[in-house]
């Protein structure tokens with residue numbers, strides 16, 4: 001099982017090509033970094049990998065086949081801004097249980113407190129909200145995780161807690177991870193390989 005992106009190119013509408021010829025193969029248990037200056041298309045590329053956006057050129061294959069359009073998506077994307085990734089009209093319990101029901105062990109590992117489940121998204125801090133987005137993405141059918149600046153907005157302690165939890169679960173389940181970050185140290189510490197954008 002692997003994700004294989006070959007010769008990926010993309011443009012928004014009739015604009016110029018944002019990037020072309022991007023190749024990435026991610027195997028279970030592997031961690032690949034993506035880095036590069038702002039605006040070169042890293043987030044866009046992640047959205048293509050996760051099936052939110054269609055490449056203009058090239059193919060993305062999951063386990064040798066095109067990604068399915070419906071059902072639980074085996075490639076889960078975690079965004080930089082958790083407040084944009086949750087429904088403001090849903091309490092956290094509903095958001096958390098959208099895809100699956102995480103057990104207490106996972107909630108504890110991510111430091112999610114029971115009392116937060118009854119709150120609205122705007123009653124949580126960014127770090128608390130991001131823990132929910134991470135838990136939601138870690139369903140049993142998730143094979144690959146794309147962490148697009150997942151902890152950029154958070155303080156060092158929260159960053160470390162969230163990464164510790166994600167790496168522990170990824171290891172246990174032999175998940176592959178794509179890490180998008182401007183932080184060279186984080187990329188260097190976590191990744192087996194790095195792709196430079198731009």
Ligand SMILES: Nc1ncnc2c1ncn2[C@@H]1O[C@H](COP(=O)(O)OP(=O)(O)OP(=O)(O)O)[C@@H](O)[C@H]1O
Nearest residue numbers: 012013018036037038039040041042043044045197
């Ligand atoms: N929906 C859209 N329509 C048109 N242009 C877009 C759209 N989304 C993003 N862009 C543009 O595409 C370019 C790439 O954006 P993207 O977010 O993929 O870059 P990035 O490398 O992830 O940047 P950063 O490091 O700042 O997060 C930017 O110039 C952005 O303005």
